[in-house]
Amino acid sequence: MTERHLSIYLDPTTLSQVREGQHNFFARLIGALKAVDWGVNLHETGPIARRDARNKPGYALYHMEPPTHARALTCRRSYVGAFWHIEDSAERWEWPVAKAAFDADEIDGQEAAKFFGIWKNRLYPGVNPTNERDLALIALQGKLRDHRSFQAMSPIQMIEEVLARHAGPVVATLHPKEIYTADEIAALEQIASRFSRFHFQLGGSPALLPKCQFVATQNSALALEGYFLRKPAILFAKSEFHHIAGSVSRDGLEAAFQYRDQTPPVARYLYWLLQLNALNAGRPEFEERLRAHLKNFGWPI
Structure with a gap:
């Protein structure tokens, strides 16, 4: 089994916010994974970090950057409030919600x-x-x-x-x-x-x-x-x-x-x-929905 560990890659500003406990989405995401015995590390993103990411054990998550390998995903805020997407593509028009039919x-x-x-x-x-x-x-x-x-x-x-x-x-x-x-x-x-x-x-x-x-x-x-x-x-x-x-x-x-x-x-x-189609980090059920969402990508949760 691939190691139950997540490396999160962030720009300097967001990285500082997360380390200071000032970013609700990432704080709850980290808590949701640690609650099921995952390890989590934070990294500053950049060309070298992205190049070396595929050689690290476990999984990777980027913020508004394309994933670098099969065990990586990317996340992006959905414009308002605490609504977020975690997907396997940085191109929003390729997301499942873009291709879904609205009735x-x-x-x-x-x-x-x-x-x-x-x-x-x-x-x-x-x-x-x-x-x-x-x-x-x-x-x-x-x-x-x-x-x-x-x-x-x-x-x-x-x-x-x-x-x-x-x-x-x-x-x-x-x-x-x-x-x-x-x-x-x-x-x-x-x-x-x-x-x-x-x-x-x-x-x-x-x-x-x-x-x-x-x-x-x-x-x-x-x-x-x-x-x-x-x-x-x-x-x-x-x-x-x-x-x-x-x-x-x-x-x-x-x-x-x-x-x-x-x-x-x-x-x-x-x-x-x-x-219905985004992850709401302002809701009590966020952690449960997040873990189910990551499991759908084949992550061992």
Whole structure:
């Protein structure tokens, strides 16, 4: 039997939080494994550590990094609250939940409404969504001129397609943590010079989200957050939360844009996506569900 031991690889900031007992998810994960006589060690991630990981006994867990070998998994927070995924791929669109079929009729409406109400009030207390300006909000991420393999087109092309299909104002928000090149900014300025109803800005998405008609993005978390305000989403890249969105990759451009005029079943969907298909580190049953989840990957638990 492979040794019942877990090596956890973390970036310096997260590693420090875990060592100081300030990270609930990892604290409960470590406790859940130690409770069944597993050993756990923490390591700072990096090229050398990742290269050498396959030679260590036992199993490995990475945070938002691809697994390095067959005995390794990766984990990632699912955008809000204490919801997490532990999977064998870092590509979210390859996760089981991404490939699962969502059927709103199979979801308990009362439980979903309760869940939705609690989280809407936590995330947007007192916010009443409107659509007075007929605004399209484009949440940009990085590499604006690149058409990457998981995308239907580049972010710059995405802006052009939104402008071609939405007659009202369009605002694109730059991600505060991304670094944009002069060439990328020039491409945005060129679009703004052609369309007076288009402008771009650094950040500001939380203030714009309640006021928009819909969110267009590659696969930004802002689209998921918009569900809590009942905002339709159009995704231009693969994602694990595509089910109630218009997906250009799945549907094509014209069919995807039909979703902007629909009211998606957000309460049932968010309950299904987060409470039923993610690990909730804020719940009492987390340790039990975690161990069952790891056992499904063949870990000796």
